[in-house]
Amino acid sequence: MNRRSLLLVSAVVMTLSAFGVDDEGARPILPDTSRVFDLDEVTVISQPKESYRMRMQPLSSSMYDEEQLNSLSIGDLRELSSYVPSFAMPNYGSRLTSSMYIRGIGSRVNNPAVGIYVDGVPIISKSAFNFHLYDIERVDVLRGPQGTLYGQNTEGGLVRIYTKNPMTYQGTDVRLGLGSHFYRNAEVAHYNKVNERLAFSLAGFYNGQNGFFRNQQTGERADCFNEAGGRLRMVYQPSDVFRMDYLADYQYVRQNAFPYGVMDANGTIESPSTTYQNNYRRNIFHNALNMKVAGRGFDFYSTTSYQLLRDYMLMDQDYLPEDYMHLSQRQLQNALTQEFVFKNNSSGIWHWTAGAYGSYQWLKTEAPIYFGDGITGPIGKGIHSAMYNAMIGSFMGRFIAQGMTPEQAREAAAAFIAQRGGITMDVKMEVPGIFRTPQFNLGLFHESNIEITPNLIATLGLRYDYMQTKIDYDTEARMAMTANVMGTEATYILTSVLKNTEKEHYNQLLPKMGLTYRFNNGNNIYALVSKGYRAGGFNMQMFSDILQTELNANSRNAMSGDYDVPHTDEDYERIAKTISYKPEVSWNYEFGTHLNLFGDAVKLDFSGFYVQIRNQQLSVMADNYGYGRMMVNAGKSYSCGVELALRGKAFDNHLSWGMNYAYTHAVFKEYTDTIEGVSFTKEVVDYKDKRVPYVPEHTFSANADYRFDFLSGALKSLTLGANVYAQGKIYWNEINDLSQPFYAVLGAHADADFGNIVLSAWVKNLTDNKYSTFVVQSAISGTAYSFAQRGNPIQFGVDLKLHF
Known part of the structure; x- marks a missing residue:
């Protein structure tokens, strides 16, 4: 889709939204009774931490209900991110890689910068973030640091997902979908309110697709997938004083993954062609118990969860038809979380929340690396x-x-x-390895909202956050050299074994200070200062690079017999410094407004932000050989920008429209690195004033739906809609010599409503635009290549939704 088409769609949306204002724009014209309610005003969801609705807080946020998610054909957070200002969750080719960026903060590996809560339960494993969305009532995206109430690793923001509550929603929902490239989807959910005290829901899904790209080496589809799962929710509320909510959710996915192809200097991307077909399998199981006790003066909330992740990944890390190396990785994670929250429930000028949070996770990773003939x-x-x-x-x-x-x-x-x-x-040669990386986290928090005057509210919050992280590694590199010398054969084995334990502790105070001024019709302006924090840790991904360096340095020692590379205490101290990285800390300065315009026919949200970041965590290739990714710290960087969201309804609610835009300027202030230059010499590169990679400079989206009602016949209404999202420019490396220009993707849909049955036809990437969702550089083969994943081409399909 070109810029002209994008401007045309934007003009249509803005023209439709202009209805409701007279020629001079001086006073509202209200030809109908349209009113746009806040989604959290319509969809009532218990919030154990916040005292006010989202648009009444000093907060930049976006909300999406079931109707909006269906209109945009959203199946997971990655697809939703395209329509959220300042939010980027690129398609890296599998459910495993789910890196998220908000306001220029994020990274590809290790600790996330954006947190996810499902029905009030924090999702611990970053490998479980990208999952299939179904049975959803609402999704909230909160931008900016949320550490005061939600802890570490919410430095960029927070995503809150809510499933349908069987106490307030009953019946059976069925959704069936079929589309090109053999997209298929089936979802069934039943909601039953047994009596006024007990309700339950049971839901399940299957989702699959044959994929868009074929591996030219193996002949297989490089991005086909199948996934399925089920969810149980039980709500027990014997009185107004006590409520108990039990949740259990399981999802399984099996997919061919990482369809990366060579990209040339002109941006042309070849089809994937790898020796081994990349694939990924994952089991995730989450269950939790939420309890609420209403007391005199305050409410008490308790959330307890157990989470399991077991997965397997096979990645051809050279992405080439020649066999250089491939990685096999298995993760097994068990996690426990417990949170207690106290929130006042009395009226007055002081509204407060206090609580404690604790979590412990056990993570075992087996990650053997196999080297092919290319190495x-x-x-x-x-x-x-x-x-x-x-x-x-x-x-x-x-x-x-x-x-x-x-x-x-x-x-x-x-x-x-x-x-x-x-x-x-x-x-x-091979590099087997077992890594155990347990983590313990403890948080104590408090937030007060004080009504200084009826219109002026001060928000003051503070959290103490403690984390202990450990790595217990047992890995080695084995090189078997079989020599046949004039008829005599001998095998000598060169071995380097690394086995040790390292531990780190991190403490952090996370304050928040805000002022909100409210004026007529629910409008408000706000200013906010908050601190963000992402914990430090260890790079287990780069042990193959360390070990390969040792093997090459000692290969001559094994020419006359077996040889084990010795390691001293000084060697392990050097390794500890090499694999560790520091916490990332930021200060976020923000101002904004939430306005209800033209008699509540239009909602406008605006925010401006400036973020100072110290020790920004970046994902780069390991120094010596580039076999694995590692986390490093840039010295200083900053991010600034603006976010604008508009939405409204008109023509007696027949027209629904929305538009979002954000500009993000994320730049390094102090960051130098040593890279390998010509003739294997080391060169120092200064990245000052370079853009932070993977962060879109502009994010834009717009959508408009118009509903035609019919007074007679089986067809109740027909809705026609169009949507567009756009991103760019996106830099793919720190030196900024590789980038994706600004691009836009257009979609459309038509929904025929027959009452309890809705038939929808949809199309994505209507103009079949060509663009890259991700680019990585690698020189494993000895030649520097750029590998890219193409955005999905045009796709169309139909969905059938039933409710009874």
Whole structure:
């Protein structure tokens, strides 16, 4: 979709939204009784921490209900992120990789910068963030640090997902979908209110697709997937004083993954072509118990959860048809969380929340790396050459002593070696490893909202956050060198074993200070200062790089026998410094407004922000060989920008429209790095004033739906809608020489409502726009390549929704 098409869609949305204002724009014209309610005003959801509705808080946020999610054909958070200001969740090719960026803060590996809560339960594992959305009542996206109430790793923001409550929603929902590339979807949910005290819901889904891209090496679809799951929710409320809410959710996914192809200098992306077909399998199970006790003066909330993740990934890390290396990774995580919250329930000028949070997670990762002939072949040739030259030199000395010239001696030595079988060298290498990385987190928090005057509210919050993280690693590199020297075969094994435990502790105070001034018709302006924090940790991804460096440095030691590389205490101290990275800390300065315009026919939300970041965590390739990604800290960076959201209804609620825009300027202030330059020399690169990678400079979205009602016949209404989202410019590396220009993707849908049955036709990427969702650079093969994942091409389908 080109810029002209984008401007046309935007103009249509703005033109439709202009209805309701007279020619001079001086006073509202209200030809109908339209009114846009806040979603959290219509969808009543108990909030154990906040004292006010979202648009009454000093907060930049977006809310999406079931109707909006259906209109945009949203199936997961990655798809939703395209329609949220300042929010980016790129498609990295699997459910495993679910990195999120808000306001320029985020990273691809290790600790997330955005947290996720489902029905008040924090999702612990970042590997579980990208899951199928169904049975959803509402999704909230909160931008800016949320650490005071929600703890570490919510430095960029927070996503809150709510499923349907069987106490307030009953019946059976069925949704069936079919589309091009054999997209298929089936969802069933039943909601039953047994009596005034007990209700339950039971839901399940299956979702699959044959994919868009084919692996040219294996012939398989490179991005096909199948996933399924089920959810149980039980609500027991024997009185107004006590409520208990039990949740259990399981999802399984199996997919061919990471469909990366070589991208040339012109931006043309080839089809994926890998030796091994990348794939990913994941089981996630979450269950939780929420309890509320209403007391005199305050309410007490308790949330207890157990979470399990078990997954498997196979990745061809060179992304090439030649076999350089591939990784097999298995994760097993068990996590427990417990949170207690006290919130006052009395009227007055002081509204407060206080609580405590604790979590413990056990994570075991098995990540063996296997090196193919692309890596071991050159190593074997180097060793073969060294052995051959040494033997040639030895025999030459004998022949020269017999009276031959050096030239004659060399020829005779070569012939003598060849006659007796010559010399061959075969090298095999692998790096097995088991890593245990438990984490313990404790938080104590309080937030007060004080009504200084009826219109002026002060927000003061503080959290103490403590985390202990540990890595227990048991990994090694084995290089088996089998030499056949003139008919005699011998195998020598070079081994480097690393086994140790490292531990770190982090403490942090996370304050928040805000002022909100409210005026007529629910309008308000606000200013906010808050601190964000992302914990430090350890890079287990780069042990293969460390070990490979040691093997190459000691390969000559194993030419005459088995050899184990020795390690001293100083070696382990150096490794500890190499694998650790520091916490990221930021200060967010924000002002904004929430306005209800034209008799509540239009809602406007605006915010401006400036974020100072110290020790920003960045995901880069490991230094020496680039086999694995590692987290490093940039010295200082900053991010600033604006966010604007408009939504409204008109023509007696027949027209619904919305538009979002955000500008983000995320730049390094102090960041230097040492990279390998020409002739294997080390060069210092200064990234000052360079853009932070993976962060879109502009994010834009717009949508408009118009409903035609019919007074007679089976067809009750017909809704026609269009939507567009756009992002760019996006830089893919720190040096900023690789980027995705601004692009836009157009969609459309038509919904025929027959009462309890709704038939929808939809199309995504209507103009079949070509763009990249992700680009990574690698030089594993010895040649620098850029690999990209293409955005999905045009796709169309139909959905059938039933309620009875």
